[in-house]
Amino acid sequence: MPAKIAELEPLARRTSRRLAEHLAEKGRGDIVTDFAQHLTIGVLSEILGVSVEHRVTFVDWAVRLLRQGPTDPRERAAAAAEMFDFLSKLLDDRQGSQGSDLLSYLATAELKGTRLSRRHQLGAAFVVLVAGADTTWSALSAALWYLGHTPEDRGRIASDSTLLPTAVEELLRFFSPVTVARIAREDVDVQGCSIRAGERVLLPTAAANRDPTVFPGPNRVDLTRRRNRHVAFGTGVHRCLGASLARMELAVAIEEWLAAMPDYHVTGDATRWTGGAVRGPESVPFQVGTPEP
Numbered sequence: 001m002p003a004k005i006a007e008l009e010p011l012a013r014r015t016s017r018r019l020a021e022h023l024a025e026k027g028r029g030d031i032v033t034d035f036a037q038h039l040t041i042g043v044l045s046e047i048l049g050v051s052v053e054h055r056v057t058f059v060d061w062a063v064r065l066l067r068q069g070p071t072d073p074r075e076r077a078a079a080a081a082e083m084f085d086f087l088s089k090l091l092d093d094r095q096g097s098q099g100s101d102l103l104s105y106l107a108t109a110e111l112k113g114t115r116l117s118r119r120h121q122l123g124a125a126f127v128v129l130v131a132g133a134d135t136t137w138s139a140l141s142a143a144l145w146y147l148g149h150t151p152e153d154r155g156r157i158a159s160d161s162t163l164l165p166t167a168v169e170e171l172l173r174f175f176s177p178v179t180v181a182r183i184a185r186e187d188v189d190v191q192g193c194s195i196r197a198g199e200r201v202l203l204p205t206a207a208a209n210r211d212p213t214v215f216p217g218p219n220r221v222d223l224t225r226r227r228n229r230h231v232a233f234g235t236g237v238h239r240c241l242g243a244s245l246a247r248m249e250l251a252v253a254i255e256e257w258l259a260a261m262p263d264y265h266v267t268g269d270a271t272r273w274t275g276g277a278v279r280g281p282e283s284v285p286f287q288v289g290t291p292e293p
Contacts, residue, residue: 005244008043012249015042016256024260024288028267031144031284036065036137039253043245044132049101049124050090057086058129070276080126088118088124100196102128135177136246138280139232142175143168145284146221147254148266153223160259167223168250173230174221176206177278180234205231206279238292263292 001009016039041059050058061083069076087103094107099284106121116124147154157163180203184195195201208216209230233240240246268285 001248002244005248008046008112008245009248010041011046012043012252015039016253017260020257020260023268024253027289028285028287031148031286032137032141032281033283035245035257036144036253037133038138039249040133040137040289043249044129046053047102048087048128049094049099049103050235052119054072054086058083062129062133064097066130066278067274067282074112076225083129084122084126087122091118091121127210131240132242132245134278136249136273138177138278139172139175139246140178140250141281141284143171143250144257144286145266145271145281146171146175148264148284150221150261151290153221154258154262156223157254158262163223164251164255165224166228168247168254169228169230170223170225171250172232172247173209173215173225173228175280176204176209176230176232178232178234179206179277179281180238181277205234261288263290264288267291 008045019035019038023034029035034184037059038055041062042055045052045055061079064075064079065083070077090103091107094104097107103125106116106124109116111119111120147157152165157167182201182203184197184199185199186197188195209215209232212218214229215225233243233246264286266284267282267287270284271284274280276281
């Protein structure tokens with residue numbers, strides 16, 4: 001684990017434990033809105049240097065931007081304006097700061113001897129939030145949704161934490177949340193599909209991760225799968241910079257969740273999943289204990 005990620009692991013564990021124990025005491029809740037979103041934004045806020053009292057507001061901005069925004073441009077614009085105004089004030093406060101957080105770095109960073117513009121500073125901070133928020137909470141929510149439906153696999157992880165690393169990789173493979181888009185540079189035929197230069201192409205990594213020529217039994221979850229060259233984080237020059245952070249968050253969150261609630265089940269009607277660039281469950285209501293027959 002990279003050193004910087006290891007520094008964040010205690011925070012992720014404390015936050016996961018606090019949220020999970022609170023939900024265990026209540027006996028019910030929502031995996032997405034009561035757990036995954038708060039954990040993910042909490043860790044990102046620590047990276048940025050946002051104080052604890054403002055983190056609930058950051059969750060609200062992230063939801064409005066990333067979940068409501070695609071279908072409500074006005075709400076997205078309002079949330080972005082509020083967040084940029086808040087971040088701009090924090091950047092003003094960090095001028096000359098020696099802090100180790102990202103906002104302090106951006107406030108004092110230079111490029112070729114010139115201080116970064118405010119637009120550049122805000123853009124960098126915004127990318128951290130957008131790239132690391134709903135991607136991670138969607139992957140985590142999907143993993144806990146699956147474990148809420150499969151007591152056998154849930155029990156295996158709860159009783160043997162050494163299974164966590166391979167389990168996390170398999171759940172990332174099976175529930176890869178990200179679809180990326182590219183523009184074709186030249187005419188090409190792929191598996192009988194003609195793509196012309198200049199056309200936009202959607203590349204769902206989830207489809208690549210179900211390739212039967214690479215993954216035996218691709219449409220089933222195998223928590224012991226060892227040969228798992230999935231592309232949930234992309235590949236090449238565009239590979240996700242936050243892969244190590246996401247892996248750590250998922251492993252810690254699943255471990256602490258199952259420590260607090262080894263027996264839980266998903267309730268309610270069929271789960272509704274988001275589409276577009278990031279796929280994940282919108283809401284996962286759950287209840288502690290075994291469902292009644």
